[in-house]
Amino acid sequence: MKVLLVNGGPHREGCVYTALTEVAKELNQEGIETEIFWIGVKPISGCIACHKCSELGKCVFSDVVNEFALKAKSADGFIFGTPVHYASASGAMTSFMDRLFYSNFSNQDIFRLKPAATVVSARRAGTTATFDQLNKYYTMNQMPVISSRYWNMVHGSNPEEVKKDEEGMQIMRILGKNMAYYLKCIEAGKEKGIHPPVAEKITFTNFIR
Numbered sequence: 001m002k003v004l005l006v007n008g009g010p011h012r013e014g015c016v017y018t019a020l021t022e023v024a025k026e027l028n029q030e031g032i033e034t035e036i037f038w039i040g041v042k043p044i045s046g047c048i049a050c051h052k053c054s055e056l057g058k059c060v061f062s063d064v065v066n067e068f069a070l071k072a073k074s075a076d077g078f079i080f081g082t083p084v085h086y087a088s089a090s091g092a093m094t095s096f097m098d099r100l101f102y103s104n105f106s107n108q109d110i111f112r113l114k115p116a117a118t119v120v121s122a123r124r125a126g127t128t129a130t131f132d133q134l135n136k137y138y139t140m141n142q143m144p145v146i147s148s149r150y151w152n153m154v155h156g157s158n159p160e161e162v163k164k165d166e167e168g169m170q171i172m173r174i175l176g177k178n179m180a181y182y183l184k185c186i187e188a189g190k191e192k193g194i195h196p197p198v199a200e201k202i203t204f205t206n207f208i209r
Contacts (some may be wrong), residue, residue: 001183002033004041004075008082008093012038016081018159018174023079024117027177034182037071039064049179053103065099072110077146079175080134081119082121087126089133090190101137106202113196116173117146120153121162127153127205146176146182157170 005024009016010028024034038205040203045061050062059065072078082093089097104110120127138145152175154168155161163169 001031001076001187002012002035002074003027003077003079003179003183004068004071004165005034005036005079005181006081006096007036007038008080008096009121010041010083010092013151013159014083015154015159015162015209016083016093017057017155018162019119019121019154019168020081022169023176023179025089026173029182030177030180030184032077032180033162035071037068039092039096041092042045044092045099046095047098047102049051054096054106056106059099059103061099065096065103066080069100069104069110071103075114076186077114078111079119079179080116080137080141081121082130082134084120084122084126084130087129088132094133097134097137101141105141108199109158111138111141111143112140113144115144115146115179115186116150117179118152119172119175122153122155124155127151144182146175146179148178 005018005020007020020036025037030197044064050060058069082089085091116138119130120130128151131153135145148171150171152171155165
């Protein structure tokens with residue numbers, strides 16, 4: 001079993017990375033393979049609503065979004081981490097998430113029924129709004145949302161300060177343990193012949209007809 005952890009921060013080994021590393025340690029101790037995927041600092045375009053993804057099966061832009069989508073096919077769970085910028089996810093992370101989930105909306109094998117969680121890093125505030133923002137991507141894609149003992153957040157201006165956030169670090173460790181537990185439950189269910197529900201064809205309706 002493998003969990004992909006996405007570092008949506010501008011620093012490869014910054015605050016978000018520090019939090020994700022704490023989660024990954026617990027997952028590894030539970031026998032779960034992990035990989036931290038950094039989205040980098042190159043510009044990530046937002047979705048331009050060209051709808052080419054419905055024809056191509058991937059986003060029309062060949063960048064980090066499609067690179068991650070290929071890895072996601074073989075992953076069993078996901079943790080998406082972002083810093084807080086103006087009480088929301090970073091611009092790069094928002095563009096990444098919009099295009100990743102929109103371009104794979106019809107490809108239900110990538111994300112459907114795979115557990116996911118959000119990790120948020122901030123100096124002080126804006127964490128709960130950002131936490132709520134990212135969780136919406138999962139619930140639109142039938143992904144179980146994994147929780148910890150509090151909202152999954154850490155505080156600090158740099159990695160050293162994040163490590164001193166004792167409650168935040170504990171939240172990360174518990175998140176890792178909880179994610180491992182659910183992955184093992186899913187695996188045990190498969191061994192007992194419990195199959196996921198058959199996917200229904202998606203129905204779209206508009207409020208104005």
